[in-house]
Amino acid sequence: MLAPNRGSAERPNISPERLLSLAAEVVNASPRAIGDLLEVLRREPAILGLLDHRLFEASSRSHFHSTAESYAQRAADASYMGEGNRQLARAVRASMAELVRSAPGGRIRILDVGAGVGAPTTVTLLRELASHSEGPLDLEICAVDHCREVVERTQALFDTSADEPEIGQWLASARCHMVDGSAMGFEAGSFDLVVCGFVLHHCNLLDKRDIVGEMLRVTRPGGLVALVDEFQDSGLHSHRYSGMSSCDTAGLECFVDLGGMVSIFESLARSTVIQARDGHEADGAWIMVAARRHPHAPTETSQAQSESD
Numbered sequence: 538m539l540a541p542n543r544g545s546a547e548r549p550n551i552s553p554e555r556l557l558s559l560a561a562e563v564v565n566a567s568p569r570a571i572g573d574l575l576e577v578l579r580r581e582p583a584i585l586g587l588l589d590h591r592l593f594e595a596s597s598r599s600h601f602h603s604t605a606e607s608y609a610q611r612a613a614d615a616s617y618m619g620e621g622n623r624q625l626a627r628a629v630r631a632s633m634a635e636l637v638r639s640a641p642g643g644r645i646r647i648l649d650v651g652a653g654v655g656a657p658t659t660v661t662l663l664r665e666l667a668s669h670s671e672g673p674l675d676l677e678i679c680a681v682d683h684c685r686e687v688v689e690r691t692q693a694l695f696d697t698s699a700d701e702p703e704i705g706q707w708l709a710s711a712r713c714h715m716v717d718g719s720a721m722g723f724e725a726g727s728f729d730l731v732v733c734g735f736v737l738h739h740c741n742l743l744d745k746r747d748i749v750g751e752m753l754r755v756t757r758p759g760g761l762v763a764l765v766d767e768f769q770d771s772g773l774h775s776h777r778y779s780g781m782s783s784c785d786t787a788g789l790e791c792f793v794d795l796g797g798m799v800s801i802f803e804s805l806a807r808s809t810v811i812q813a814r815d816g817h818e819a820d821g822a823w824i825m826v827a828a829r830r831h832p833h834a835p836t837e838t839s840q841a842q843s844e845s846d
């Protein structure tokens with residue numbers, strides 16, 4: 538009986554780049570397709586390197602585009618996210634006096650990476666600072682997100698926030714820009730404090746490292762980086778592809794535990810981790826890491842050199 542010879546079947550003449558851009562279109566249209574698509578594409582070693590970043594990004598952007606309207610309310614309702622952001626805010630508050638002392642003119646420039654609609658991480662932080670501060674604080678807020686819909690909504694919220702009790706003074710002058718956290722384009726050392734809330738589980742393992750590296754690069758020597766992320770260890774998220782797991786809601790998620798996140802910081806060798814905590818709430822789990830940028834951090838060139846040695 539004749540049977541198809543799978544080994545020698547002719548392949549369509551299509552480049553890895555074209556294949557990926559088609560795959561990204563499918564994911565944009567249907568984020569949940571990512572799990573099945575990865576199962577197929579992972580058999581193509583030639584495209585694996587490209588596949589990670591582009592599909593994660595496309596999946597994440599399309600997910601947050603379609604959920605932007607309801608995001609701010611849902612973020613406030615999710616107790617593990619609320620608690621994680623509060624933990625981050627407390628860790629920052631504990632270092633605030635030192636940050637102000639060492640900041641030129643006492644002004645603290647804050648960057649929120651992957652701010653989300655309404656920048657819940659920043660808002661939680663500002664509330665914490667407002668309710669515990671002993672004197673006026675001079676804060677300048679910059680938020681970034683890679684999803685246009687999120688950026689436009691967040692800027693509109695900032696622009697109408699002057700009357701927000703206690704924190705309106707800071708939010709009203711805040712700016713939100715469309716920027717990919719793994720290549721931010723800000724000058725090195727531009728910020729005193731860089732925060733990031735519940736973003737990294739939407740990024741593959743290499744992108745997580747790139748984003749943490751970018752956060753450290755744009756933080757001034759002696760400044761602070763603090764991030765909180767979701768950590769799922771419930772077993773619901775089966776690992777399907779080299780450390781990634783597919784998720785019902787985002788289409789694509791990739792979790793690391795606290796030890797993994799600390800080791801990402803350590804591998805970059807530009808900071809000292811000053812706090813690392815995790816917590817389990819009824820509806821999810823979080824990990825939080827705060828790190829101080831080395832006061833006399835090596836330049837970008839010597840850092841790259843020392844990593845290659």
Ligand SMILES: C[S@@+](CC[C@H](N)C(=O)[O-])C[C@H]1O[C@@H](n2cnc3c(N)ncnc32)[C@H](O)[C@@H]1O
Pocket residue numbers: 597598601612618622650651652653654656657658681682683684687716717718719733734735736739740
């Ligand atoms: C789960 S939300 C978190 C928002 C907010 N920080 C919070 O704690 O609620 C994740 C946000 O990160 C953004 N994001 C994901 N990957 C990103 C990337 N590579 N660069 C910039 N933003 C990114 C998404 O568009 C989304 O708005």
